[in-house]
Amino acid sequence: xxxxxIRNGRVIDPATGFDGIRDLYVVNGxxxxxxxxxxxxxxxxxxxxAPGFIDMxxxxxxxxxxxxxxxxxxxxxxxxxxxxxxxxxxNTSPVNDSATVTSYIVSRAKQNAxxxxxxxxxxxxxxxxxxxAAIGSMxxxxxxxxxxxxxxxxxxRVMRRAMEFxxxxxxxxxxxxxxxNLSAGGxxxxxxxxxxxxxxxxxxxxxxxxxxxxxxxxxxxxxxxHVAHISTRQAVAMVAFAKxxxxxVTAETTPHHFVLHDEELxxxxxxxxxxxxxxxxxxxxxxxxxxxxGAIDVIATDHAPHAGNDKMQEFERCPFGITGxxxxxxxxxxxxxxxxxxxLARMIELFTTGPANVLGLAAGTLSxxxxxxxxxxxxxxLWTYDVNLSQSKSRNSPFHKMRFTGGPVATxxxxxxxxxx
Amino acid sequence: xxxLGIEHLERSEIEALLERSKYFQPLxxxxxxxxxxxxxxxxxxxxFEASTRTRTSFEIAAKRLGADALSITASGSSVSxxxxxxxxLNTLGAMRPQAIVMRHAAxxxxxxxxxxxxxxxxxxxxxxxxxxxxxxxxxxxxxxxRPTLEGLRVAIIGDIAHSRVARSNVHLLSKFGxxxxxxxxxxxxxxxxxxxxxxVTLTNNIREAIQDAxxxxxxxxxxxxxxxxxxxxGEYFQFFGLRLEHLALAKPHAIVMHPGPxxxxxxxxxxxxxSQRSVILNQVENGIAVRMAVLERLLA
Numbered sequence: 001x002x003x004x005x006i007r008n009g010r011v012i013d014p015a016t017g018f019d020g021i022r023d024l025y026v027v028n029g030x031x032x033x034x035x036x037x038x039x040x041x042x043x044x045x046x047x048x049x050a051p052g053f054i055d056m057x058x059x060x061x062x063x064x065x066x067x068x069x070x071x072x073x074x075x076x077x078x079x080x081x082x083x084x085x086x087x088x089x090x091n092t093s094p095v096n097d098s099a100t101v102t103s104y105i106v107s108r109a110k111q112n113a114x115x116x117x118x119x120x121x122x123x124x125x126x127x128x129x130x131x132x133a134a135i136g137s138m139x140x141x142x143x144x145x146x147x148x149x150x151x152x153x154x155x156x157r158v159m160r161r162a163m164e165f166x167x168x169x170x171x172x173x174x175x176x177x178x179x180x181n182l183s184a185g186g187x188x189x190x191x192x193x194x195x196x197x198x199x200x201x202x203x204x205x206x207x208x209x210x211x212x213x214x215x216x217x218x219x220x221x222x223x224x225x226h227v228a229h230i231s232t233r234q235a236v237a238m239v240a241f242a243k244x245x246x247x248x249v250t251a252e253t254t255p256h257h258f259v260l261h262d263e264e265l266x267x268x269x270x271x272x273x274x275x276x277x278x279x280x281x282x283x284x285x286x287x288x289x290x291x292x293x294g295a296i297d298v299i300a301t302d303h304a305p306h307a308g309n310d311k312m313q314e315f316e317r318c319p320f321g322i323t324g325x326x327x328x329x330x331x332x333x334x335x336x337x338x339x340x341x342x343x344l345a346r347m348i349e350l351f352t353t354g355p356a357n358v359l360g361l362a363a364g365t366l367s368x369x370x371x372x373x374x375x376x377x378x379x380x381x382l383w384t385y386d387v388n389l390s391q392s393k394s395r396n397s398p399f400h401k402m403r404f405t406g407g408p409v410a411t412x413x414x415x416x417x418x419x420x421x
Numbered sequence: 422x423x424x425l426g427i428e429h430l431e432r433s434e435i436e437a438l439l440e441r442s443k444y445f446q447p448l449x450x451x452x453x454x455x456x457x458x459x460x461x462x463x464x465x466x467x468x469f470e471a472s473t474r475t476r477t478s479f480e481i482a483a484k485r486l487g488a489d490a491l492s493i494t495a496s497g498s499s500v501s502x503x504x505x506x507x508x509x510l511n512t513l514g515a516m517r518p519q520a521i522v523m524r525h526a527a528x529x530x531x532x533x534x535x536x537x538x539x540x541x542x543x544x545x546x547x548x549x550x551x552x553x554x555x556x557x558x559x560x561x562x563x564x565x566x567r568p569t570l571e572g573l574r575v576a577i578i579g580d581i582a583h584s585r586v587a588r589s590n591v592h593l594l595s596k597f598g599x600x601x602x603x604x605x606x607x608x609x610x611x612x613x614x615x616x617x618x619x620x621v622t623l624t625n626n627i628r629e630a631i632q633d634a635x636x637x638x639x640x641x642x643x644x645x646x647x648x649x650x651x652x653x654x655g656e657y658f659q660f661f662g663l664r665l666e667h668l669a670l671a672k673p674h675a676i677v678m679h680p681g682p683x684x685x686x687x688x689x690x691x692x693x694x695x696s697q698r699s700v701i702l703n704q705v706e707n708g709i710a711v712r713m714a715v716l717e718r719l720l721a
Contacts, residue, residue: 184648184649185648190611191613192613192616192617194613195611195613195614195616195617196428196588196617197528197529197550198528198529198547198548198549198550198551198585198588199528199529199548199549199550200549201611267529267532267536268528268529268532268533309505309507312505312507313505313506313507314506314525314527314529314530314533315527315528315529315533316527316528316529316548317527
């Protein structure tokens with residue numbers, strides 16, 4: 001029997017509304033109301049003790065691109081970033097579009113991952129946007145949602161069928177909203193900055209039209225629909241509107257979409273290239289407002305590792321995406337909490353009950369009997385991010401050498417301390 | 422020290438280069454003078470995109486200053502064998518040239534080069550971003566005929582969206598107080614261009630652009646950069662092609678410029694290209710003088 005006591009911390013549990021100093025007990029991997037004698041103790045005095053953080057949008061690159069990341073290294077980066085559960089997108093090689101690939105990921109995670117890894121299955125075979133993947137079998141094998149992240153379903157009829165089927169299986173549909181015709185060839189947000197730099201633009205409208213389409217289809221089908229990495233003013237407004245009408249529509253944004261904007265892309269640094277692109281200041285403002293108002297339910301990182309030689313190229317040739325697991329808490333504290341925009345409890349909600357509700361997970365709470373996953377962080381800890389010390393196999397972060405006030409201190413999965421600062 | 426673009430160059434720096442290039446201009450009917458300022462230095466022209474005039478111009482400029490000039494074109498190099506830019510650069514760097522002149526289809530490629538190599542990098546055109554020596558030679562060509570750029574009305578007409586020449590010229594002209602009117606079909610004239618620099622206005626009407634212009638710069642439609650079905654050539658010429666009749670709208674001694682290569686009957690009529698107003702060949706000549714000034718400034 002394994003057990004652990006987390007002592008003296010300020011416990012914040014948005015699921016129950018609790019906020020105060022108390023001890024937490026974990027016995028046999030779940031929260032309990034008492035522990036056996038001589039149970040090991042973790043002193044969390046002066047720290048925040050929260051339900052284990054969930055990152056519902058990461059890329060682990062395994063199977064197929066293990067030179068950039070593996071389930072093992074990605075999980076270590078997650079733990080170092082304060083996450084106890086991560087959901088991996090299906091754009092591996094092969095694509096996670098069958099129970100075979102799902103089972104492979106689940107078994108590799110069981111062997112090698114120090115945090116919980118929950119796979120997300122593809123919507124269509126090979127994420128080619130034409131034929132539905134084996135969604136039912138994948139659900140049996142362990143997927144928690146479906147998405148063709150990175151290769152959005154352009155055919156609206158296919159999306160409609162996917163939503164109908166997902167509804168019958170009670171799976172959420174996550175869409176990377178990008179009209180590929182409007183964004184074709186684009187490398188950064190279309191605006192003054194792209195015009196100045198001579199880079200081809202990805203207009204905000206490429207996101208907006210797909211969010212609009214999806215919300216209409218979600219209403220028609222009754223599906224649970226989730227917007228991945230929302231980044232534009234219009235898209236946030238549409239999600240807010242859908243919510244007022246009682247639709248089952250949710251949205252996530254990433255730290256980089258509320259921390260950085262397109263004017264900060266300087267000297268063609270490929271670590272500022274991702275999809276959706278860093279938007280203009282007005283869009284960033286709207287994303288922040290969405291996080292504050294509740295239009296946005298979740299903060300996810302879209303952790304997208306790429307090997308150094310892939311990112312060391314001309315800006316327009318290098319792949320999209322940046323790593324994010326290790327900087328998410330620091331960036332959110334800095335931009336959202338320390339600036340007074342949201343409370344600590346709201347921040348924790350965005351990382352716990354937010355994603356747990358979208359995905360229908362039992363995690364994200366400290367209630368007795370729930371999985372003993374805990375994120376301990378110190379909102380005042382001074383530290384500097386050094387990408388060369390990253391647990392990820394990749395180094396593509398624009399936040400190298402950034403100084404933070406506040407960051408993760410310990411990550412506990414099923415009552416086991418898997419990482420500590 | 423590099424020359425990556427006009428945008429971040431000081432006005433005084435530009436003035437010095439324009440002044441110095443005057444010294445390198447040949448006398449009527451003569452060739453460019455030989456100097457030995459850069460004797461023993463090696464300048465590598467690294468051209469990842471087809472170019473005749475710019476590459477030749479840089480080559481002549483380097484040789485006239487006494488340097489050894491070597492041109493490498495992408496199709497004839499290991500780039501076509503799949504070598505990455507960073508490896509090409511490291512290889513070239515190991516050969517210890519004193520400067521690299523680079524043209525590349527990707528915006529920002531010379532900036533990438535400049536981050537990795539400690540020698541001067543000269544941007545000879547990067548994607549749809551900048552082409553600084555073109556703007557310098559255009560300014561030199563205008564100043565050969567006008568006392569100052571200040572207050573001039575310069576119409577730049579054509580495929581502005583994909584033009585590095587337009588961007589560099591807008592930055593330069595703006596620094597000197599000229600007024601620039603950018604003109605082209607809506608799809609090739611993004612509204613954000615108006616915020617590129619001060620003194621820039623946009624219009625989709627060629628007559629409006631040319632009205633009272635001192636300088637008319639015509640640009641080629643860059644089909645290779647458009648990635649979508651373009652407006653038909655006939656439609657384009659009808660609305661955005663420069664014809665003799667248009668010149669009456671401009672100032673009496675207005676000049677017509679073009680960075681080349683020109684497409685007769687596409688963006689300007691043959692009559693305009695060959696008219697007295699055209700200074701297209703003077704631009705080519707000034708290209709060498711300006712590039713000599715740039716190489717001297719960065720290397721001597």
